[in-house]
Amino acid sequence: MNLSAHEVAFSYVPGVEILTSVTLTLSTDAVTFILGANGTGKTTLLECLFGLRRPTRGRVDVAGRDLHQLAPKERARKIGLVPQWHEPVFEFSVRQAVLMGRTPHLGPFSSPGRADQRAVDEAMDAVGIASLGRRPYTRISGGERQLALIARGLAQGARCLLMDEPAAHLDPHHQHEILEAVRLLADDGFGFAITSHLPNHALLYGDRVAFLTDGRADLQGDPREVVTEASLERVYGMRFEIVESPTGARAVLPRVHRRRSSDDGALNPIPPQSEPPPSVATRGS
Amino acid sequence: MSRITFAVLAVVLFAWASAAQSGTTLVDQAGYEVSLPDAIESIASVYGIGTYLVYSLGAGDRLTTAYYIGLKSAAQATATMQRWEPRLSDLLSFGDPNVEELVAGGADVVLADASQHEAVAEQLRELGIPVVLLSAESPDAMKEAIQLLATALGEEAQRRADAYVDAYDRVTAAVTSDVSSLVDGTRVRVLFLGTSASTAISGDMYQTNLIEAAGGVSVTEELSGGWSEVNLEQILRWDPDVILIPPYGPVQPSDLLENADWQSLQAVQAGRVVRMPRLIAPMDTPVPESMLGVLWMATLFYPDIVTLDLIDEVVAFYATYYGLTLSDEEIAAFAL
Amino acid sequence: MNPEKRPPVWLIVLLPAGVFLAALFLGRYGIRIGDTVRVLLGLDGPSDVFRSLILRVRLPRVLAAACVGANLAVVGAGFQGLFRNPLVDSRILGVSSGAAFGAALALLLTHEGIAVQMSAFAFAMAAIGLVMLIGFRFGSSTLVLVIGGILVGALFNSLLGLIKYVADPLSTLPTITYWLLGGLNATQWADLPALLATSVVGLSFFFVLRWRLNVLTVSDAEATALGLRVRFLRGAFVVVGALMVAASVSMAGTIGWIGLVVPHVARALTGPDYRIVVPASAALGAGTVIVLDTVARTALPTEIPLGILTGLIGVPAFFLLLVRFLRARGEIR
Numbered sequence: 014m015n016l017s018a019h020e021v022a023f024s025y026v027p028g029v030e031i032l033t034s035v036t037l038t039l040s041t042d043a044v045t046f047i048l049g050a051n052g053t054g055k056t057t058l059l060e061c062l063f064g065l066r067r068p069t070r071g072r073v074d075v076a077g078r079d080l081h082q083l084a085p086k087e088r089a090r091k092i093g094l095v096p097q098w099h100e101p102v103f104e105f106s107v108r109q110a111v112l113m114g115r116t117p118h119l120g121p122f123s124s125p126g127r128a129d130q131r132a133v134d135e136a137m138d139a140v141g142i143a144s145l146g147r148r149p150y151t152r153i154s155g156g157e158r159q160l161a162l163i164a165r166g167l168a169q170g171a172r173c174l175l176m177d178e179p180a181a182h183l184d185p186h187h188q189h190e191i192l193e194a195v196r197l198l199a200d201d202g203f204g205f206a207i208t209s210h211l212p213n214h215a216l217l218y219g220d221r222v223a224f225l226t227d228g229r230a231d232l233q234g235d236p237r238e239v240v241t242e243a244s245l246e247r248v249y250g251m252r253f254e255i256v257e258s259p260t261g262a263r264a265v266l267p268r269v270h271r272r273r274s275s276d277d278g279a280l281n282p283i284p285p286q287s288e289p290p291p292s293v294a295t296r297g298s
Numbered sequence: 299m300s301r302i303t304f305a306v307l308a309v310v311l312f313a314w315a316s317a318a319q320s321g322t323t324l325v326d327q328a329g330y331e332v333s334l335p336d337a338i339e340s341i342a343s344v345y346g347i348g349t350y351l352v353y354s355l356g357a358g359d360r361l362t363t364a365y366y367i368g369l370k371s372a373a374q375a376t377a378t379m380q381r382w383e384p385r386l387s388d389l390l391s392f393g394d395p396n397v398e399e400l401v402a403g404g405a406d407v408v409l410a411d412a413s414q415h416e417a418v419a420e421q422l423r424e425l426g427i428p429v430v431l432l433s434a435e436s437p438d439a440m441k442e443a444i445q446l447l448a449t450a451l452g453e454e455a456q457r458r459a460d461a462y463v464d465a466y467d468r469v470t471a472a473v474t475s476d477v478s479s480l481v482d483g484t485r486v487r488v489l490f491l492g493t494s495a496s497t498a499i500s501g502d503m504y505q506t507n508l509i510e511a512a513g514g515v516s517v518t519e520e521l522s523g524g525w526s527e528v529n530l531e532q533i534l535r536w537d538p539d540v541i542l543i544p545p546y547g548p549v550q551p552s553d554l555l556e557n558a559d560w561q562s563l564q565a566v567q568a569g570r571v572v573r574m575p576r577l578i579a580p581m582d583t584p585v586p587e588s589m590l591g592v593l594w595m596a597t598l599f600y601p602d603i604v605t606l607d608l609i610d611e612v613v614a615f616y617a618t619y620y621g622l623t624l625s626d627e628e629i630a631a632f633a634l
Numbered sequence: 635m636n637p638e639k640r641p642p643v644w645l646i647v648l649l650p651a652g653v654f655l656a657a658l659f660l661g662r663y664g665i666r667i668g669d670t671v672r673v674l675l676g677l678d679g680p681s682d683v684f685r686s687l688i689l690r691v692r693l694p695r696v697l698a699a700a701c702v703g704a705n706l707a708v709v710g711a712g713f714q715g716l717f718r719n720p721l722v723d724s725r726i727l728g729v730s731s732g733a734a735f736g737a738a739l740a741l742l743l744t745h746e747g748i749a750v751q752m753s754a755f756a757f758a759m760a761a762i763g764l765v766m767l768i769g770f771r772f773g774s775s776t777l778v779l780v781i782g783g784i785l786v787g788a789l790f791n792s793l794l795g796l797i798k799y800v801a802d803p804l805s806t807l808p809t810i811t812y813w814l815l816g817g818l819n820a821t822q823w824a825d826l827p828a829l830l831a832t833s834v835v836g837l838s839f840f841f842v843l844r845w846r847l848n849v850l851t852v853s854d855a856e857a858t859a860l861g862l863r864v865r866f867l868r869g870a871f872v873v874v875g876a877l878m879v880a881a882s883v884s885m886a887g888t889i890g891w892i893g894l895v896v897p898h899v900a901r902a903l904t905g906p907d908y909r910i911v912v913p914a915s916a917a918l919g920a921g922t923v924i925v926l927d928t929v930a931r932t933a934l935p936t937e938i939p940l941g942i943l944t945g946l947i948g949v950p951a952f953f954l955l956l957v958r959f960l961r962a963r964g965e966i967r
Binding site: 367368369370392393492493494495496497500518520521524525526527528529530531532534535544546547548558559561562580583 | 661662663682683686687690691692744799800801802804805806808809812817819820822931935936937939
Binding site for chain 3: 060063064065084085086087088089090092093094096099101102103104105106109113114116117119122123124125169
């Protein structure tokens, strides 16, 4: 099942387009990272992808059909949203939170039943939080919360999950925990679209990367090919260097150096075009 | 200077001095000393009860603006009142007194409510306008008020005031003497409702005075604090002999007599649910009509004991104090 | 606290039933329990006065108290979730203010009991209509609805002030004041069918859709992603809730705190899941108002205004809940 955007444009205010023409396909079994500078419309794109916002031009298809021709319930059975963390009003249990994912499967006047509880069990097992069921949703770690939200998406029956900056507010261990779980699920046939500010995650965990610049996603493809020093400089407006570890993993580092003359410890980023960098120790290229 | 010249001068001086001091001074019911001009040509009354006192004293034609108790518009007044006071819609006013308006009206004296208008009175005094604060909230206070007013309004008014006080005392004395023969257990028990069937008077209200003067007992005597909310269950517990409805508000005897929930009450079963009649001012408030209120109640409660003739007194009252000759219909409203 | 704990079902069902029955036995007019039971069972024996008193005076009133309590509590619970704010009362959308104005207007013009109720109801719905219009024009986010409610409420409060000014201080003004303080002492059987119908429809609506209330407490974006038509659903809850509040207020005057405090008590007992909180709030709300109304009509020869009792109980109860809440969050010791 594919979720794809075809020449999607969107503006909040008439005349000011955030997205001008975005064409992007998310397939199940792949993890796609959507990267871009602040304010370039990553969240807006996500909202168009699950139908909260209607594109002003272009369309979004899911499994070959126009997203907006489906009823909200049908959409919800195919696409799930894993939002950023926000403080909830009431302290539901983890289980109750995941159970909300069964809403698109309920009749107009029903509440969840046994079949729904079983689906919740499966979803919680799939991300490994089965033991957390009765705990209040607010009393678990940030990482566990994200896993619970992923489980909710799975409980929806969605094959495609959209995640909005899942690594924000998480420590490195939990960041890894989440993205590792995402990777495993992708291998099981789920598709993920993840907006992020961390190119390193794209390199470590992503199957595809799309850079969102000037309202378009022209730069997309395999991370190794797309994430280059040139593309990063174009997207983020500063210089980076890509380093490779002995195990073959790649990482992105901002290019900074220490000026010898001012020994105050200030780190000055190297301006984009001017003097060549002085001797900075690099490993690999 | 010759002695005769001196004597003439002295007399002239004395006469001039006393003339300069003429005009009335009285102490109003809030304790303030008020100097009033000799002849009062125009009166502004922001005290709804005071207005009726002015009318009873025959000075109604001197009113320039007036508050009327229970009236916000001429349309609300009884038919009798509308025909008797043709200037009603011009005179009628209500609400918080507007000091500038009163000053602009140029009245010789302002009558105000001692319990509400202290601040307004202060302002008027500073502007040099005589203001008389009245508080006619009990029979004695009302009699005092009417006599007080009369001293400022001329001889005719004073005559009427005295006549009224005499009449009031006469009527109440007659009623008191009539009902004095009643034994405690035989007194009529009365429930006096308000503007809804679940509202009743409390013991500290004027109506309670009237009921007791008429030889009755108010079942809501122990309540206090103005109009009280009661419920049907409590009314059933009291089970009064008579239910009275005030001469204002929407409640009619049929509302209770025809209501299935009220049938258990003896007053309803005996048909003793009566609404007070009203020609001009409501008889259950401290206006001169309250004298009739006492007599009407007593006649209702003890028709065989009361010696005075209600209709005679009613006709005489409206003739004397309002200059009104009653039609047959108006008289019939008081028939019991 | 375990968010999934729940008290036995018997508590929820039997509590209001028990309170209801007990209330029928109490009143200013002393009636022996035996007689009351005989009247309720339709047996011979008790006098007509007793029968009339139990069936025509106490029964409709206790029934009305139950409906009013259940309505206000459930609407309060629902709105707390809909507006994602635990401090919301059923009065938030200006419905009560509209009803107060409507009642005062009718009292000013006619005094007829039925006209007062109808006018109160009509203006309550007018108030919510205005709020919905504002929402429609400016996008029905929770913020817009709340602000709209505040504005509409303020508007009707001002108009109410105007009516009070014009009202005759001898008779009309005290009646209006008493109406605003709240009370069920004028309840008659004729008033019950409309109130019962509204309560049954409204409570069923909230009950049947109680799971949706859970889902609506998360953000609009998530609720949409979970397949709900958020604006439509929110609008429906608001309208039905307003109906319930309007019917209750036109009957009982403006009483507060039930919608705010009762749901929190329910959540303290059962956790935040609306599948339980909705029926629990209905039961607790009904029970609370029945108890308070019984006190109102029995403690003194005169009626104690119901609004005063709900305030006197509601404020300290809310304070205790607040302390508990802050302690649980570790913000105070």
